[in-house]
Amino acid sequence: MLDAVEAGDARRRVPRTDLVLADARLVAAAERLGRSTVKAAVVAAQEQARRGELAPDLVPDAAVAALPDGAASMRPVINATGVVLHTNLGRAALSAAAVGALRTAAGHTDVELDLATGLRAGRGRGAIAALAGAVPAAEAVHVVNNGAAALLLAATALAAGREIVVSRGELVEIGDGFRLPDLIRSTGARLREVGTTNRTTPRDYAEALGPETGFVLKVHPSNFVVQGFTSAVPAGALAGLGVPLVVDIGSGLLAPEPLLPDEPDAATTLAAGATLVTASGDKLLGGPQAGLLLGRRDAVEALRRHPLARALRVDKLTLAALEATLTGPPTPTALALHANLAGLRDRAELLADRLREAGVAAVTGESASVVGGGGAPGVVLPSVAVRLPPQLAAALRTGTPAVVGRVEHGALLLDLRCVRPADDDALYAAVVVAAGFA
Numbered sequence: 001m002l003d004a005v006e007a008g009d010a011r012r013r014v015p016r017t018d019l020v021l022a023d024a025r026l027v028a029a030a031e032r033l034g035r036s037t038v039k040a041a042v043v044a045a046q047e048q049a050r051r052g053e054l055a056p057d058l059v060p061d062a063a064v065a066a067l068p069d070g071a072a073s074m075r076p077v078i079n080a081t082g083v084v085l086h087t088n089l090g091r092a093a094l095s096a097a098a099v100g101a102l103r104t105a106a107g108h109t110d111v112e113l114d115l116a117t118g119l120r121a122g123r124g125r126g127a128i129a130a131l132a133g134a135v136p137a138a139e140a141v142h143v144v145n146n147g148a149a150a151l152l153l154a155a156t157a158l159a160a161g162r163e164i165v166v167s168r169g170e171l172v173e174i175g176d177g178f179r180l181p182d183l184i185r186s187t188g189a190r191l192r193e194v195g196t197t198n199r200t201t202p203r204d205y206a207e208a209l210g211p212e213t214g215f216v217l218k219v220h221p222s223n224f225v226v227q228g229f230t231s232a233v234p235a236g237a238l239a240g241l242g243v244p245l246v247v248d249i250g251s252g253l254l255a256p257e258p259l260l261p262d263e264p265d266a267a268t269t270l271a272a273g274a275t276l277v278t279a280s281g282d283k284l285l286g287g288p289q290a291g292l293l294l295g296r297r298d299a300v301e302a303l304r305r306h307p308l309a310r311a312l313r314v315d316k317l318t319l320a321a322l323e324a325t326l327t328g329p330p331t332p333t334a335l336a337l338h339a340n341l342a343g344l345r346d347r348a349e350l351l352a353d354r355l356r357e358a359g360v361a362a363v364t365g366e367s368a369s370v371v372g373g374g375g376a377p378g379v380v381l382p383s384v385a386v387r388l389p390p391q392l393a394a395a396l397r398t399g400t401p402a403v404v405g406r407v408e409h410g411a412l413l414l415d416l417r418c419v420r421p422a423d424d425d426a427l428y429a430a431v432v433v434a435a436g437f438a
């Protein structure tokens, strides 16, 4: 702080905006971030100087220090929640291969052009071929914006003005007020509910079928489990009813995952006789947000040719990231899911040791990770966390990088399952800064 006389003096000596903006660092920043962002940082620094909180000759330095890292406001977060697919944190983190593909596709790219012939080519054919190759049981595949769009397209193209037969136990809310029955009704298809909340039998379905039936829909309850006196009809038993069977498996597993035995997958569901499977790309598949449609050629073609398909068309960035997810190395989602407990414990102990040396009250403890809203409800993955005083939670969330943990029983838990080992040093530094020991 400056005293009153100095402050008045400082006000007069605050450098002019155009002079500050000529600073080479700010000129370069304007090219990266846009002039208005840089100017806002300069104006804020000038204000500080006018209030006497900053020496006038430090205005350019303060403006440079206050610049955001990127032009978009979304910030990177270290996911220490232990929730593998955290909807509020953007579900699946992309692999380095997918990020590289995004960068390449960000410019002009041959998304819809055959460079050999110079003629127009199938849009995103690499991603389509990769998806078809990953699930040989599918005769054809199509990709739309997200799982909800996949269901919307299937309902519109195959059942508008007709009935969709569905169990009362599968009329689910996915989250944030998004209810499947509302989505289906919005397409003009009528819902024909069968069975009860806890029990639905093959006969319930059979009795509801008729000339009005568009298809039978089976929905995986991906965020809750019903226990007790329950029964549901497996896809295989619904396949022989003489009407198309659409199965919304939710999670995007393409093949069985031994770690999650109750989670349905596309290959098994198609082999059981489903006409069409719909799924999300950014759940257990570990890719970008996308809606995957796999199944019989005639059904997929009907969707692809429907006018609504164009409104649900995916971006070149999604296609690039999806292809790299399917053909590239294991995704961060797969790595988090399969993280070895002993390895997590070693990392947590090392991190806690280093933090204690830096004067932070840190210990390690057991933790329970979950897959999250993206699938496998009720499955607990044993994990390890560094336990910290809960007062650090807010400072960690607002630090750089932001760190989001879980406050439980009066402690802040940083569960390492979803933290990339390469981020352990950044996590350590973030905690030290948050604790005020920097």
Ligand SMILES: *Cc1c(COP(=O)(O)O)cnc(C)c1O
Pocket (backbone or CB within 6 Å): 146, 147, 148, 149, 174, 219, 220, 221, 222, 223, 248, 249, 250, 251, 279, 280, 281, 290, 291, 374
């Ligand atoms: C997540 C989910 C959806 C919605 O998928 P989005 O990709 O989020 O649009 C639909 N059905 C089920 C069963 C789901 O789990």
